[in-house]
Amino acid sequence: KAGVTQTPRYLIKTRGQQVTLSCSPISGHRSVSWYQQTPGQGLQFLFEYFSETQRNKGNFPGRFSGRQFSNSRSEMNVSTLELGDSALYLCASSPGERTIYEQYFGPGTRLTVT
Amino acid sequence: AQKVTQAQTEISVVEKEDVTLDCVYETRDTTYYLFWYKQPPSGELVFLIRRNSFDEQNEISGRYSWNFQKSTSSFNFTITASQVVDSAVYFCALSEAGGSYIPTFGRGTSLIVHP
Numbered sequence A: 001k002a003g004v005t006q007t008p009r010y011l012i013k014t015r016g017q018q019v020t021l022s023c024s025p026i027s028g029h030r031s032v033s034w035y036q037q038t039p040g041q042g043l044q045f046l047f048e049y050f051s052e053t054q055r056n057k058g059n060f061p062g063r064f065s066g067r068q069f070s071n072s073r074s075e076m077n078v079s080t081l082e083l084g085d086s087a088l089y090l091c092a093s094s095p096g097e098r099t100i101y102e103q104y105f106g107p108g109t110r111l112t113v114t
Numbered sequence B: 001a002q003k004v005t006q007a008q009t010e011i012s013v014v015e016k017e018d019v020t021l022d023c024v025y026e027t028r029d030t031t032y033y034l035f036w037y038k039q040p041p042s043g044e045l046v047f048l049i050r051r052n053s054f055d056e057q058n059e060i061s062g063r064y065s066w067n068f069q070k071s072t073s074s075f076n077f078t079i080t081a082s083q084v085v086d087s088a089v090y091f092c093a094l095s096e097a098g099g100s101y102i103p104t105f106g107r108g109t110s111l112i113v114h115p
Helices: none
Strands: A005-007 A010-013 A019-024 A031-038 A042-050 A053-057 A064-068 A074-078 A087-094 A109-113 B003-005 B010-014 B019-021 B024-026 B032-039 B046-052 B059-061 B064-069 B074-079 B088-096 B109-114
Touching: A005 A087, A010 A019, A019 A087, A019 A109, A031 A074, A042 A064, A042 A074, A053 A064, B003 B088, B010 B019, B019 B109, B024 B074, B032 B074, B046 B059, B046 B064, B074 B088
Parallel strands: A010 A109, B010 B109
Antiparallel strands: A005 A019, A019 A074, A031 A042, A031 A087, A042 A053, A064 A074, A087 A109, B003 B024, B019 B074, B032 B046, B032 B088, B059 B064, B064 B074, B088 B109
16 A cells, blocks of 8 residues: 655745645545644644544644545645744544544655745 | 653664663543654654553564553653664654543654664
8 A cells, every 4th residue: 555645745935925735645544634843842733634524623823724635635734834834744644533543654744934 | 631751852772782762641531542653764753553541561562562551651662672773763642532632742762773
C-alpha cells in the first residue's frame, strides 16, 4: 500500500498570503489528522476529520481551517500567514475512527513564511 | 488536562549499548491511550506502539521493549543493543477520553547512536 502523501513538500510564502496544503491518506483510511511541528512548541494537534466531518480542532486561531473530501483526501488552509506559521505540517491517517488508533504519518510540508 | 513529559532532551550512546527513554504522563481520566512514535531524520513519524490504560502488560518487540506503570504514570521505552539506525527523535503521546482523544505529544527525546 502506498503511504500517506503530502503536497507540496516545501513551500515559501510571504506574510499576509494564504496557503493550501494537501494530504492523501493511505487507501482505506477514513480518518485524517493534521499537526504542526515547530522547534518552540513541538508537535501540536490541528484537526481531525472522519468521513468529511471535523471531529476535533486544536487550539489554533480561525486562520487555520481544513476539510476532507469524499475520497478521504484532506486539505488545510492557512490564511493571512504570519512568520510564526513557519513549521513542518504533518498529516496522518488512521485505520480507525479516532486518533486513539495508530496513526501513519506523511513526510510533511515544510512551510516557510518570510 | 493531559500532559506528557519527556525529561531527556538528548541521549548519546555507543552502538550496542542499552538505552531507556523516559515518558511520564498526567491525566485525570481512567480511560486513555499511550503511544510511542519515532521520527528519523527524514521527518516522517513512525508508529511504534499503542497501549490503553487497562492493559499494563509490558511488551517486547525485537530489540524494543516498553514498561507501562500506572502507579508511577510512566511508559518507558527501552532499546536493547542499540544500532546506528535507531538514531532518531522519539515521541511519547497521550490521548484521553476526557480530551476527546486529542493527542498530546511530549517534546521528544533525541537519541544519537554512535558507531
